[in-house]
Amino acid sequence: MADISHAPRAELYPEIEPYSAGMLRLDAVHAMYWEQSGNPQGTPVLFLHGGPGAGASPAHRRFFDPARYRIVIFDQRGAGRSTPLGELRDNTTPHLVADIEKLRQHLGIERWLAFGGSWGSTLALAYGEAHPERCAGFILRGVFLCRKSEIEWFLYGPRNFFPEAWQVFAEVIPEAERGDLLAAYYRRLTNPDPKVHMPAARAWSTYEGACSTLLPSPETVAYFAGDVVALGLARIEAHYFSHDIFMPENALLANAARIRHLPCTIVQGRYDAVCPIVTADELHCAWPEAEYIVVSEAGHSAWEPGICAELVRATERFKARR
Numbered sequence: 001m002a003d004i005s006h007a008p009r010a011e012l013y014p015e016i017e018p019y020s021a022g023m024l025r026l027d028a029v030h031a032m033y034w035e036q037s038g039n040p041q042g043t044p045v046l047f048l049h050g051g052p053g054a055g056a057s058p059a060h061r062r063f064f065d066p067a068r069y070r071i072v073i074f075d076q077r078g079a080g081r082s083t084p085l086g087e088l089r090d091n092t093t094p095h096l097v098a099d100i101e102k103l104r105q106h107l108g109i110e111r112w113l114a115f116g117g118s119w120g121s122t123l124a125l126a127y128g129e130a131h132p133e134r135c136a137g138f139i140l141r142g143v144f145l146c147r148k149s150e151i152e153w154f155l156y157g158p159r160n161f162f163p164e165a166w167q168v169f170a171e172v173i174p175e176a177e178r179g180d181l182l183a184a185y186y187r188r189l190t191n192p193d194p195k196v197h198m199p200a201a202r203a204w205s206t207y208e209g210a211c212s213t214l215l216p217s218p219e220t221v222a223y224f225a226g227d228v229v230a231l232g233l234a235r236i237e238a239h240y241f242s243h244d245i246f247m248p249e250n251a252l253l254a255n256a257a258r259i260r261h262l263p264c265t266i267v268q269g270r271y272d273a274v275c276p277i278v279t280a281d282e283l284h285c286a287w288p289e290a291e292y293i294v295v296s297e298a299g300h301s302a303w304e305p306g307i308c309a310e311l312v313r314a315t316e317r318f319k320a321r322r
Contacts, residue, residue: 009316010308010309010310010313011312012059012062012308012312013062013065013066013312015061016061016062016066017037018035018037018061019037019040020035020036021033021034022034022035023083024074024102024103024106026095026099027090029084029090030077030078030083030084030087030090031082032074032077032103033074033075033080033082034072034074034103034107035073036073037061037066037071037073038061038065038066038067038071039066039067040070041070042066042067043069043113043136043319044070044107044111044112044113045064045069045070045112045115046072046100046114046115047071047072047073047074047115047120048076048115048116048119048120048121048123048124049076049116049119050116050117050118050119051118051232051233051237052076052119052123052233052240053078053086053232053233054119054229054232054233055075055076055082055229055233056074056080061073063115064115064315065315065319068319069319072107072109072112074099076099077090077091077095077096077099078235079232079236085232086231086232086235086236088235088236091239092240092243092246093126093245093247094246096123096127097123097126097127097130097131100131101127101131110134111133111135111136112134112136113137113139113318114135114137114138114139115311116139116140116141117140117141117142117302117311118142118274118275118300119144120141121140121143122144122245124140125138125145125252125256126247128258129252129255129256129258129259132261132262135259136262136263137262137263137318138259138262138263138290139264139265139267139311139314140267140280140283141268141307142268142274142300142302143266143275143279143280144275144279145250145252145253145283146240146241146245147249150275150279151182154241154274155181156181157273157276158207158211158273161273162210165210165211166207168206169181169203172185172199172200172203173185182238182242183242185200185234185238186238186239188200189201189235189239190235190238197231197235198230198231200234201227201231201234201235202230202234205224205225205230205233205234206224206225206230208224208233208274209221209223209225210224211273211274211299211300212224212273212274212300213301213303213304214269214271214297214298214304217301220303253282253283257286259287260287260289263321264287264289264290265291265293265314266291266292266293267307267310267314268280268292268294269294269295269298269299269300269304269307270294270295270297270298271297271298272298272300273299273300274300275300277294280294291314293310293314
């Protein structure tokens, strides 16, 4: 585990605007939003948002020095500014991995640093293990390997720490169906009637937001409650969780050897109730060469002060080695 007292800059970079953006046609159904900001000649870095389905935001550009990084951000299929919002057809982990490769080729990038938290860490690992030759390294936060035990924890475990939030989440579902909250929510989230799927989406998303920070954060909950975030996040998460992320159980950990030769920093909140620290610890045991930083006073969110600072420090260290 790394000493976290030595690193340089810890604050986010100022707001910036993209220098290019577009919609990449993926197939007959999906089109994917992408953007680039920072230095067109800089070190390419790919930002992978959480969820699946949460979408990216302008604030995510601020983890990276715009003078040194070519910052690539995209909304995964069905999420954020990609269209159609919340679309589940042809939406699987292998599709997302292929989308990343299509974007890399579209932008003419040979290799890039993969930066992702929560589901973004899942997708970074899935992409890296499929295309290790296209990765320069990894910065992972709030590690999620999307195994059955982790999905079960997300649905029921946080009630041990956030009983009020869990109760609100559970009470959307009739008591007789609460033994399988995932199936009950998935039925409602895939119902075509907005009067059915939107209340379920808001309940799911705000539950996740309420459990994401060590201390209460109304701003975080309000962000998760927005219609675009809520629908994309809840529907696509339930879809992926219901299908075991369309990958064999424990595949990401089992195939970690494919990327162990690459540099990696893992940043984990000690009191992460959404993606508990045991998963990051297991990944580090499988990848002992990775730098492993545990932030003692933090939960899950990338915007927790300690986690945010360590993510910026990680990008600073990576640019220094290039």
